[in-house]
Amino acid sequence: TAIVLLDKENNKERTLLRYGYDEHDQLIQGTDSYRNSFALTYDSAHRLTQKTDRRGYSVLFKYDHQGRCIRTAGEDGLLDTRLDYRPLEKRTxxxxxxxxxxIYNYDDNDTLTSIIDPYGGTRQFxxxxxxQVTAEIDPNGNTIPHYYDADGRQIPDASDPFEPPERSIPAVPMEWEFGFLLDRGTILKQQALPDQGAKSQMEIDSFPKAPTNWLSYNHRFVALIAPVFDPFGTLIKDRSPVGHSRRWRHDPNGNTVLYQDREQRQYVKTYTSMNLLQSEQSPQGGSTRYDYTFAGNIAKVTDPGGAVSAFVYDLKDQLIEVYKSDALE
Structure with missing residues (x-):
């Protein structure tokens, strides 16, 4: 099964993603047009046990005899999380x-009622x-009301400048790759392929296009001229109104690894684990390095001169101490 870009004018096609399945019809591999692959591994009970991204980094999953996930972690221990289910106590x-x-507490309907943090603070629902959740009471006793419209959709907090997305779960296969770049209104038809189980074929009126990009030029916003995108909608080049170009290079996961500005200066980045920024190199050659805790928080920053800033967090991921050159700020 594959997602193929058809060029009807030139009678050409390009495979964007090719999927592989095992004998149980489980997705086990996907390879993009740059030959970067991701992989999925399952146990004998058809449960996902390992997911490897296009950079080769794996996340592992472990289950109990009832099929419940009891542990998940990155291959290097990042975000290691363990779950202990206690149904008789109505808590996890x-x-x-x-x-x-x-501690997550539930009622007799297995509905979440409260969360107790590592310090004993309780958030009630x-x-x-x-x-529907009509209010949350935080550990300090503050009440946060929740409101809904006539259709049962939650009304966003007026103080929140970002409304929740209209859709967050892909409804068609192409949205796994293109997300909001795919206009559902362009889908002409979708049909199941004979003898192919859940696999389907989709015909769309127009290929997903990246949104218009803008830049600030002489204190006013102007549209980019001649932006160039790769087949996945990622910007890789543009040109300003006066003819100066910028370029981007990305790793298999879409992280920017090289940026060249309009003066031809290059900035280089490397990544580690779950796409965490590992280092940044300036055009002058100076490098800033980042180290992380197993919880995914920045633990240490080493600047180009070798000066180290260290960060300490509590068990709720709240920053509590900052050290610069071993001195507490």
Whole structure:
């Protein structure tokens, strides 16, 4: 099975993603047009046990005899999380990579009622007869109300400048790669392929296009001239109104690894683990390095001169101490 870009004018096609399945019809591999692959591994009960991204980094999953996930972690221990299910107590204990234990409490309908943090603080969830959360009470006793419209959709907080996305879960296969760049209105038809199980064929009116990009030029916003995108909608080159170009290079996961500005200066980045920024190199050759805790927080920053800034967090991921050159700020 593959996602293929058809060029009807030139009678050409380009495979964007090719998928591989095992004898149980489980997705086990995907390879893009640059020959970068991701892989999925399952156990005998068809449960996902390992997911490897296009950079080769793996996330592992472990289950109990009832099929419940009891542990997940990156291959290097990043975000190591353990789950201890206690149905008779109506609670689940979650232990994170930093050792902090979180307790999730449920009612007789297995609906979440409260979360207790590692320091004993409780966040409560108040629900109406429809099961909607009408209020949250935080560990300090503050009440955060939740409101809904006539269709049952939650109304965003007026103080939140970003409304929740209209859709966050792909409804068609192409949205796994193109997300909001795919206009559902362009889908002409979608049909199941004979003897192919859940696999399907889709015809669209127009190929997904990247949104218009803008830049600030002489204190005003102007549209980019001649932007160039790769087949996945990622910007790789543009040109300013006066003819100066910028270029981007990305790794298999889409992270920017090289940026060349309009003065031809180059900035280089490297990444580690779950796409965490590992280093940044300036055009002058100076490099800034980042180290992380197993919880994924920045633990240390080493600047080009060798000066080190260290950061300490509590079990709720809150920054509590900053050290510069071993001195507490």
């Amino acid at each position: 204990l979650m232990t994170r990579a930093d050792g902090g234990e979180w 108040i629900r109406n007869e429809l099961g």
